[in-house]
Amino acid sequence: MNKLEWLNGLSLEDAQAELLRCCGSHRWADAMARARPFKDVPSVYAEAGWLWSQTGPEDWKEAISHHPRIGDVEKLRERFKASGAWSEQEQKGMEGATEDVVQALADGNREYEARFGFTFLICATGKSAREMLEHLRERMTNPPALELRIAAGEQAQITRLRLEKLLTSP
Template sequence: MKPLEKLNGLPYEEAKAEFMRCCGSSRWADAMARARPFKDDSAVYAEAGWLWSQTGPDDWREAISHHPRVGDISKLRERFQKTGAWSEQEQKGMQGASEEVLQALANGNREYEARFGFIFLICATGKSAQDMLDQLRERLNNPPPLELRIAAGEQAQITRLRLEKLLTST
């Protein structure tokens, strides 16, 4: 059975759980589970994007809360068991980072959370630790409403990548 066929055939609660692995917004995951069956993978991506565009700040904060801090690899398996392997894979650019960069990320994360009230979220796939640190430092200057929108955009990118993984591994 193809991954999409399996996803389409899951009971509602199981499908919602699968979508929660892709995006931690319960409203979004609920809507995705209810939107089934999907004709093809493209329909999944289109619906996911459209439904995300219908969400708002509370949904974005909920989704962000389902991510580990950038660089906090030790917490990935512990707190985020269902998405930990994906998060670790996405943060592969952290491997080989210098202690200086890791410490700067830890400090930057604390400053970011104090300023915005949520963790720094970035689609880490393909980015080095230094790239992520540079983005964190740049985004610290944003006004809070803008930064929340930027983080929501990063979540949309992460969701797309995770949907691709889901549709090749279900």
């Protein structure tokens, strides 16, 4: 049985749980689980994108709340058991980061959360710690409504990558 057949064959509750690993919005995961069966993998991605476009600020904040802070690799497996291994892979750019960059990310994360009320979110795959820090600093000047939309866009990218992992991992 391939992974698409597996996803299509799960119970509603089990499908929701698997999809929540990809995106922490319950509304999105429920809609995705109910959209099954999918005819092919591109249909999964298309539906995921369309359903995400139907969500709003509260859904985005819920999804963002399911992510660890960038650089907080110690907390990944502890708090985010369902998606911790994926988060750790996505934050590979933290490996080899200098102490000053790690500290600047920690400080920047706190400032960001104080300003916007949610965790800084970036699709970290392929980005170094220094690049993530640069993005964090650039985004600090955004108006709150714009920043939330940017974070929602980052979530969409992360969701796509995680769906790919869900449908291809053994």
